[in-house]
Amino acid sequence: MSFADLGSALGLDEVWVASLFYGQATASAEEAEKLSSLLSLDPAITAAIQEFPTKGSLEPVIPTDPLIYRFYEIMQVYGMPLKDVIQEKFGDGIMSAIDFTLEVDKVEDPKGDRVKITMCGKFLPYKKW
Template identity: 95%
Template sequence: MAAPSQATVTSTLMAAKKAKGMSFADLEAALGLDEVWIASLFYGQATASAEEAEKLASLLSLDPAITAALQEFPTKGSLEPVIPTDPLIYRFYEIMQVYGMPLKDVIQEKFGDGIMSAIDFTLDVEKVEDPKGDRVEITMCGKFLPYKKW
């Protein structure tokens, strides 16, 4: 039997989460893993260990094919299309279009020539209450990796 497609895995996980009335924050509390990381697992952008996959399977009543798929090495960054059409995701694209080069310059002024790791990396999302409208606070924390000279 062929492994389920990523679209099938994602839709199955989302449906199971909804059926159990759970949020990603609930899954974070139950699994001891960050909610953003868990969401990335749902979208095929992370790999679960056997133990993590089994815990999630138990929580969400997943079948063995989905549980096994969670343990496969993903093709990261495989979201389509290249320019996102979902308005929320597009905002991040727009932010990088507007602030990408300024961020690059400021980071390189502070650290030198290199990049911020997306492997040795954490991402947190917080809700900041504001009387003028609640705000989204996103914190990215990645290890700086200087370019090597040889």
């Protein structure tokens, strides 16, 4: 089954489902049981996907996988410009990675298909006290 198939069965987004398999999300008991049924998971795995993960703990710090490295490279090149543009539009703050969605779409193009990634996170202004 694909992540899209699993997401449809659970009523969740495919990217979130994939993050569960990499130990970056937590399934509810109901979600874990449904996945266990769909994939005939070992009870230990069913229990493990319900544990709270240590997020962002993928190694190494500088990724070596070519696809993941490209995201790192994008942030190296465009991270500060993105930060400045976001702060010009919203003020001093951050984009939430908790109140957040991420979508991956395929855009057909005669010169070669393109990957479209849409990140949508709540803006969180820094508090003054």
